[in-house]
Amino acid sequence: MSEMRTVSFNRIAILGTGLIGGSFALALRQQLPAARLTGFDREPLLAQALEMGAIDEAARELSAAVADADLVYIALPIAASIEVLGQVARHARSSALVTDTASTKRAICRRAAQQFKKGALFLGGHPMAGKETSGIAAAEAELFRGAPYLLVPPESAAPSRGSKRSAVDDARVSAFRDLLQAIGARPRLLDAETHDRAVAVISHLPQISALALAAVIAAENDDASGLPLALAGPGLRDSLRLAGSSYALWRDIALTNSDHLGRALERLAQAIEHLRNQLTSRELETSFAVANRLYKLLQEMQ
Amino acid sequence: MSEMRTVSFNRIAILGTGLIGGSFALALRQQLPAARLTGFDREPLLAQALEMGAIDEAARELSAAVADADLVYIALPIAASIEVLGQVARHARSSALVTDTASTKRAICRRAAQQFKKGALFLGGHPMAGKETSGIAAAEAELFRGAPYLLVPPESAAPSRGSKRSAVDDARVSAFRDLLQAIGARPRLLDAETHDRAVAVISHLPQISALALAAVIAAENDDASGLPLALAGPGLRDSLRLAGSSYALWRDIALTNSDHLGRALERLAQAIEHLRNQLTSRELETSFAVANRLYKLLQEMQ
Numbered sequence: 001m002s003e004m005r006t007v008s009f010n011r012i013a014i015l016g017t018g019l020i021g022g023s024f025a026l027a028l029r030q031q032l033p034a035a036r037l038t039g040f041d042r043e044p045l046l047a048q049a050l051e052m053g054a055i056d057e058a059a060r061e062l063s064a065a066v067a068d069a070d071l072v073y074i075a076l077p078i079a080a081s082i083e084v085l086g087q088v089a090r091h092a093r094s095s096a097l098v099t100d101t102a103s104t105k106r107a108i109c110r111r112a113a114q115q116f117k118k119g120a121l122f123l124g125g126h127p128m129a130g131k132e133t134s135g136i137a138a139a140e141a142e143l144f145r146g147a148p149y150l151l152v153p154p155e156s157a158a159p160s161r162g163s164k165r166s167a168v169d170d171a172r173v174s175a176f177r178d179l180l181q182a183i184g185a186r187p188r189l190l191d192a193e194t195h196d197r198a199v200a201v202i203s204h205l206p207q208i209s210a211l212a213l214a215a216v217i218a219a220e221n222d223d224a225s226g227l228p229l230a231l232a233g234p235g236l237r238d239s240l241r242l243a244g245s246s247y248a249l250w251r252d253i254a255l256t257n258s259d260h261l262g263r264a265l266e267r268l269a270q271a272i273e274h275l276r277n278q279l280t281s282r283e284l285e286t287s288f289a290v291a292n293r294l295y296k297l298l299q300e301m302q
Numbered sequence: 303m304s305e306m307r308t309v310s311f312n313r314i315a316i317l318g319t320g321l322i323g324g325s326f327a328l329a330l331r332q333q334l335p336a337a338r339l340t341g342f343d344r345e346p347l348l349a350q351a352l353e354m355g356a357i358d359e360a361a362r363e364l365s366a367a368v369a370d371a372d373l374v375y376i377a378l379p380i381a382a383s384i385e386v387l388g389q390v391a392r393h394a395r396s397s398a399l400v401t402d403t404a405s406t407k408r409a410i411c412r413r414a415a416q417q418f419k420k421g422a423l424f425l426g427g428h429p430m431a432g433k434e435t436s437g438i439a440a441a442e443a444e445l446f447r448g449a450p451y452l453l454v455p456p457e458s459a460a461p462s463r464g465s466k467r468s469a470v471d472d473a474r475v476s477a478f479r480d481l482l483q484a485i486g487a488r489p490r491l492l493d494a495e496t497h498d499r500a501v502a503v504i505s506h507l508p509q510i511s512a513l514a515l516a517a518v519i520a521a522e523n524d525d526a527s528g529l530p531l532a533l534a535g536p537g538l539r540d541s542l543r544l545a546g547s548s549y550a551l552w553r554d555i556a557l558t559n560s561d562h563l564g565r566a567l568e569r570l571a572q573a574i575e576h577l578r579n580q581l582t583s584r585e586l587e588t589s590f591a592v593a594n595r596l597y598k599l600l601q602e603m604q
Binding site: 084094128130136146150165170188194195197198199202203207208209210212213214215217218225228229230231232233234236237238240243245246247250251255258261262265266267268271272273274275280286287289290291292293294295296298299301 | 362413431432446449450452462470471490492496499501502503505506507508510511512514515516517519520521522523529530531532534535536537538539541542543544545546547548549551552553556557560562563564565567568569571573574575576577578581582586587589590591592593594595597598599600601603
């Protein structure tokens with residue numbers, strides 16, 4: 001409580017009005033009906049966002065969208081988000097909070113630390129929400145409800161003993177956390193390294209694992225007989241849901257988290273070898289017990 | 303059309319009144335309301351089946367359940383199904399059709415070929431339907447709707463050029479196929495070897511793959527911080543749904559299909575290694591394209 005100033009987000013810039021940016025805008029409509037939302041994206045997408053009532057106004061230039069915003073919400077692909085940081089830092093008001101939605105946090109937070117030395121505060125963000133379909137047409141105000149929303153404050157400003165002020169105590173960070181809670185998300189603070197290691201295991205690993213499963217099934221599938229795919233029950237669809245994900249989205253994730261993800265994949269290959277050797281042994285029961293316990297934990301969480 | 307005799311199933315024995323046996327019984331209630339259903343299982347399960355109206359009568363002895371049945375439906379676990387074959391063959395009427403529901407077909411069909419030399423006809427069966435929860439309480443008449451239902455006729459009697467009569471042409475097989483179609487299932491004939499190889503890839507491989515994923519996440523999970531599991535979005539639940547499966551169900555599957563499943567797991571480990579080497583390369587796009595195409599095929603099928 002080092003700062004008692006009350007922060008309110010009255011003018012909000014949404015850079016990237018796709019599924020995430022669009023859903024955040026729609027959620028704001030309900031929580032902050034008086035706020036003025038300015039969108040910035042490619043022309044046809046902006047037109048769609050306007051038509052859906054997700055934004056009040058469409059900016060032709062990034063600088064114009066950012067210039068008088070209290071909150072700048074960057075919801076572009078990872079590489080594009082990193083790329084615009086410099087321009088955002090130059091044009092943002094010094095009282096503004098800038099946050100992003102990239103699925104990896106080390107790369108973007110490192111760049112932000114270089115660009116946001118004074119003035120606007122950069123808070124890394126990662127909503128653990130999504131859908132099979134992308135684009136603003138799929139956007140909905142309830143997208144974030146119940147989903148973890150990870151926040152990475154600037155490193156040098158992380159809370160430490162004796163420091164009187166830190167980014168975590170910054171009134172803008174508190175206000176943004178309150179806003180996230182109001183739209184139903186579950187904000188959680190952590191550092192970029194911890195974030196990237198954790199999501200490598202619970203998000204990126206399942207994605208690549210689904211690709212591997214799809215590769216084996218595709219190689220085995222015979223076009224003439226349709227086997228084995230034609231025999232699939234409804235369960236296979238759950239296992240392969242992530243096989244429908246788009247490369248465009250994942251390229252940057254794989255690139256910016258290849259070390260943690262690579263290690264997780266190594267462990268997965270080892271686990272598969274281990275299970276292969278257990279198929280006809282009683283030890284398989286232990287592996288089921290571990291999996292059952294984890295699944296139960298996951299169910300209790302949600 | 304070698305045999306024009308019309309077959310009707312008037313007395314049906316359900317050996318094992320769990321999720322599958324119970325659901326089949328409930329489906330019969332709608333399609334063959336005049337048929338008399340006799341159940342055989344452990345006492346408390348039978349009482350539950352009677353109470354739900356899934357069966358008309360509970361047999362205390364397997365021989366009594368089977369003795370005057372036109373159709374014997376074995377819906378026990380794999381090992382138990384194999385074990386009862388001899389007794390069923392001894393007591394079944396020579397005009398009866400005996401079928402099972404085991405998830406692997408080589409082991410049970412091999413044993414059936416030894417036990418059913420004359421008299422009752424054994425038709426291997428495998429409904430590709432299921433649920434997360436087992437037991438008759440979860441049973442429903444609609445369980446089989448839209449799901450493939452694989453049928454394995456006796457090997458020696460498989461259709462071949464010049465043979466005038468085969469099990470496939472047997473009126474009992476046709477009648478059972480018609481019945482399956484009537485309850486909404488999609489019957490498909492194939493041989494035991496083809497069956498076991500196909501299900502190793504599209505059913506058993508995803509199961510073991512989910513165990514491997516669960517093992518890596520469980521090993522990485524820290525009880526104190528709850529990380530990384532606490533960060534999981536709703537998507538992880540789909541990827542790990544099979545991690546909730548029971549060892550009791552899978553032990554016999556792994557035992558009776560370890561060769562095909564082992565080879566599939568070997569290919570999966572290779573695919574993971576391959577993807578690991580693609581993380582920072584443009585080749586990753588090809589792997590996404592293969593997975594996207596397969597997922598689309600799967601969606602079009604369902």
